[in-house]
Amino acid sequence: MKQVGMFLLSCCMATMSMAQSDKDQPFMTKSLAGQNVSSVEAETSGGNITVEAGAADEARVEVFAWAGKNKNASKADIQKMIDEFYDLSVEVNAGRVVAKARPKTKEWNRKNSLSISFRIYTTANVATQLSTSGGNIHLAGLNGAQKISTSGGNLTIDKVKGKLKGTTSGGNINVSNSDDELILTTSGGNIHADNCKGVIRLVTSGGSIMLNNLSGKTEAVTSGGNVDGNLVSGELEASTSGGNVVLKSISGDLTASTSGGNVSVDVKEPGKLIRIRNSGGDISLTLPAGKGYDLDLSANKIRTNNLGNFTGKTSDDEMNGTLNGGGSKVTVDGRQGRLTLTMK
16 A cells, blocks of 8 residues: 555556646747748737747757736636637738737636736847837847837846837836947836946836946936936936935046935046935035036035145035036935035
């Protein structure tokens, strides 16, 4: 009896392993080998979309489908649900790949619920237009114009070069190793940009923004979170309505503002202008010593050190004049908070 029990347990475990393995396998695959793909259009209502560059002979579209109510549904069961409740198509025409999964009816219920995702592997020089109502979107290794949107998922972009516009209503955005023109917006999530260059615009209504090793023209705007930056060069505009701004190793022109938090800025190499505004909190500004500045500073209380060759007017709450003969224009409006200016 003990041997029989062990045999049945082994069979059960093997069946579970096969079921798990089947879930990780594509429901269907369409090869793109030999096709000169120049653009990809993909749309799904409840799944994820991935477009990734790879070898030309391995180019393909993989379709994944999972049943929402019955996670152990067989492939035949899922095919029956697709035939009855969905319009699913994968087509290639004149270099254009179109993959779409749409419900036939707006009346959603757990009986007809499927999550249909696309994983698309192409060569690098491809433009995309991707949309999903509830899933994530991932781009990797592409060159070209990209337009992506999701209502409830995350955006992940890596090694993408070209004009990229991405939006999500409720998810986070992670972009890395990309350049040219990056415009990324989320209504409720955080944004993390790492090792990117070019024209970069990052906007979130409710999250924080983290910048690391960026160059070019960068704009980071949040209504409710913090802005943290490190090793940013070129032109940087960082603003938040309710959080803190913390910037380190900044080179170039800078505009930073907050209405409700503190501002801490460490400038490595100043550009032509530095502008900082804070309506309610404190400001800490560190500038490299020995360089020339035109200072126009105001705050409830100003503290300074090592000013050296300063010419102009100074008081507890204002400072106007030149340092080391003048140079970079530094304008600080601290209003009700304290300003600490450090030269090092």
